[in-house]
Amino acid sequence: MSALAPHATLADVPDLLRGGGDNAKRWTADWDARRIGLCVLLIGIGAGAYGAAMGAWRSPLQAGFNVIKFPLLLLATALGNALLNGMLAPLLGLNVRFRQSLMLVLMSFALASVILGAFAPLVAFIIWNTPPLSAARSVPWTTYNFVQLVQVTAIAFAGVAANVRLRQLLEGLAGDRKVAQKVLFAWLAGNLFLGSQLCWILRPFIGSPTLPVEFFRPTAFQGSFYETVFHALLRVLCLID
């Protein structure tokens, strides 16, 4: 394992990918603005590149919007829950400071972004091989659903890999598997809860074929992700029209 440079550089990314308790301790040992900057940069580049590939099927403009929106989603989730995550960790037995908990979450998001960034060319290639929306005579729902499935698969893989690494980092810091699992579960639940709503507000990402390309939908702040899911469930169960 390479010794970490006094200030983090892109050469430290492999260390981040390898995970391990030692890396967690070194990365979170002190408040290093460059290390934070590196995580933000990785999120910006990785998630931005993936976002562009994701929006490319709908239109180049949607791809451009996603370069900003996808990293923004991850950073807003990390910052929105930073205070809560920092409080839950010591209460669940992991005595880390606020900045350490924020760093750990940023590290896991940076890791997910690096993985997504690596998938960006693959997804772009798949999109390039998909019948373009402009050439379609009717709304290509099958193609749209295929694009959705590709995104879900790639994002799920990146999310799982990042959380496996985060658990290892937490275990390295806590020295106790149970504590690490409890903290991971609490952080994951909080991040999923807030992240889903932020996703809802920042939609569209892929871009529905029947709706215009927009940075935000006019209804961005009307309703919530959970209300939509709840109503969809009621409709499926034929409890409402």
Next chain:
Amino acid sequence: MNPTTPTPSPVPPTIPPPGQPPLGAHPDEQAPIPSAIAAVEAILRQPRRVLYQLQQPGAGRVTLAMLGAAIVCSLVYGIVIGSFSGGTQLWAAPVKVAIGLLISAAICLPSLYIFACLSGSTARLSEVVGLVAGLLLLMTILLIGFAPVAWLFSQSTESLILMGALHLVFWLIATYFGLRFLNAGFVLREDRSGGLKVWMVIFLLVMVQMTTALRPLIGTADTLLPTEKRFFLGHWGECIKQASQAER
């Protein structure tokens, strides 16, 4: 004074539970808590330090610092609750949340002390007050942690039911950790009993009923306080019924 003469302990000695060192065994736990900010830090990271300090002379200052911080935190979270409706609720909701918390604690305090005494606890009333102040502080700090999420939802949704459920879930999680702190305070004195569990249920019920007694907290009404008395289950049922009728 002869420096080798051992000074008498300011509190009656307690037997720590098996596997737990006695309070104050670690030098960090003996560090005084000089301010409200230090109390916030300590209750999150070193709850044993708070518990130890509550057993020392001058524990009243720690209790007051915790109560002060809890009031500030509850006011801040109250503003987030009020931001759903805006207007009058921006000041009414924080005031109601802070007052509701304090009244609930005051209502439940005598029963906690009696339950503690019945279970053979040697805890003094001031110590029990300190434990309740710690419970309120931990609850309200955690609510501050949830505040950004609650605020985001309050700006996105118009559903009173969703916001009510969300605040209830956040409050339940925060209360769980608060009650865990209170429980630890008694466990470390070997005072744990079924009585404390009963008290916890009473405390939860009182707080939930307080939200109904001080309604509206989230939505709006013609009057600042309710004109009709209701039990919380009846109020919730009515709210859900009105929401489903409005949807149809």
